[in-house]
Amino acid sequence: DARVTQTPRHKVTEMGQEVTMRCQPILGHNTVFWYRQTMMQGLELLAYFRNRAPLDDSGMPKDRFSAEMPDATLATLKIQPSEPRDSAVYFCASALQGTITEAFFGQGTRLTVV
Amino acid sequence: AQKITQTQPGMFVQEKEAVTLDCTYDTSDQSYGLFWYKQPSSGEMIFLIYQGSYDEQNATEGRYSLNFQKARKSANLVISASQLGDSAMYFCAMREGLEHRTGGFKTIFGAGTRLFVKA
Numbered sequence: 151d152a153r154v155t156q157t158p159r160h161k162v163t164e165m166g167q168e169v170t171m172r173c174q175p176i177l178g179h180n181t182v183f184w185y186r187q188t189m190m191q192g193l194e195l196l197a198y199f200r201n202r203a204p205l206d207d208s209g210m211p212k213d214r215f216s217a218e219m220p221d222a223t224l225a226t227l228k229i230q231p232s233e234p235r236d237s238a239v240y241f242c243a244s245a246l247q248g249t250i251t252e253a254f255f256g257q258g259t260r261l262t263v264v
Numbered sequence: 265a266q267k268i269t270q271t272q273p274g275m276f277v278q279e280k281e282a283v284t285l286d287c288t289y290d291t292s293d294q295s296y297g298l299f300w301y302k303q304p305s306s307g308e309m310i311f312l313i314y315q316g317s318y319d320e321q322n323a324t325e326g327r328y329s330l331n332f333q334k335a336r337k338s339a340n341l342v343i344s345a346s347q348l349g350d351s352a353m354y355f356c357a358m359r360e361g362l363e364h365r366t367g368g369f370k371t372i373f374g375a376g377t378r379l380f381v382k383a
Contacts, residue, residue: 183371193355193373206370241309252299253371255309 152176156242156256163263168230171259173242174223182225183253184210184217185241193241199225200247232263267291268356268374276380277346284331285341285377287356296360298339299371300330303353312354315339343379351381 155174163169175182184196197207202219210217214233219225229236239260243253267290277283289298300312315323315330323330331340343350359371 185373192375195370195372198370239307243309252301252311252314254311255301257308260307 152254154242154244154254154256156240156259158259159257160260161262163232163261165233165263166231167263168228169232169236169261169263171227171240171242171261173225173227173244173256175225175242175244176254177223179244179246179254180222181245181247181253182219183241183243183245184225184227185243187239187241187258188237196227196240229261232261234263237262268358268372270356270374270377272377273375274378274380276382277343278382279348280345282342282344283346283379285343285354285356285379287339287341287374289337289339289356289358291337291358291360293360296358298330298332299357299359300328300339300341301355301357301373302350303355303376304349305352309355313341346381348381348383351379353378 154176157172161169181200183198186194186196194209196210197217198205199219214229216228225242239258241255241258243255245253269288271286296317298315302310302312313323313325313328313330315332322332327344329342331342353376355376356374357371
């Protein structure tokens with residue numbers, strides 16, 4: 151059963167700490183998206199990658215957020231230092247370029263920064 | 265610039281009746297795809313239906329159909345025979361560009377509509 155896997159599912163951390171969220175895209179998918187969902191802003195696209203290269207990270211605060219794909223099976227989103235306003239659900243989604251198809255979402259990481 | 269507008273923050277529908285969730289979009293691209301996702305209270309995002317900008321027929325998937333009016337730039341979701349399990353947030357999304365475009369494939373989402381199905 152192919153699915154996008156995100157870890158951790160829940161994370162509570164203190165302000166100022168580093169947070170790393172991980173995503174394993176569906177095997178063979180070459181496009182990976184990071185979204186942030188909050189009550190106020192809804193679903194925001196933070197960044198996306200194709201073939202491990204960042205295509206667009208304009209939605210991501212550059213001073214504290216970074217996104218990488220060390221290899222085709224792992225995408226990471228890092229926040230350093232974290233702030234209470236970063237509290238949100240972070241979704242990873244993957245898709246296959248060249249097919250008109252939906253992006254498959256992971257179950258999300260619920261981040262709470264206190 | 266891309267933009268997705270869902271004007272209904274919340275909707276109520278009686279069980280077994282049909283309901284239409286509105287979505288309008290704005291893009292200067294000729295090639296794009298429109299999607300609807302369901303997000304139940306458990307939080308996961310579930311794909312429902314897709315419509316391509318060049319598709320001549322409205323997409324259908326079971327009880328879901330997409331009323332695509334290209335000239336009006338609207339892509340409304342119609343759910344027939346509503347069920348209690350349909351109560352959820354529904355998001356309209358758009359992806360600009362097709363595989364022949366470099367730098368495309370960016371998907372943006374509307375604010376969502378919360379649907380309540382009454383027994």
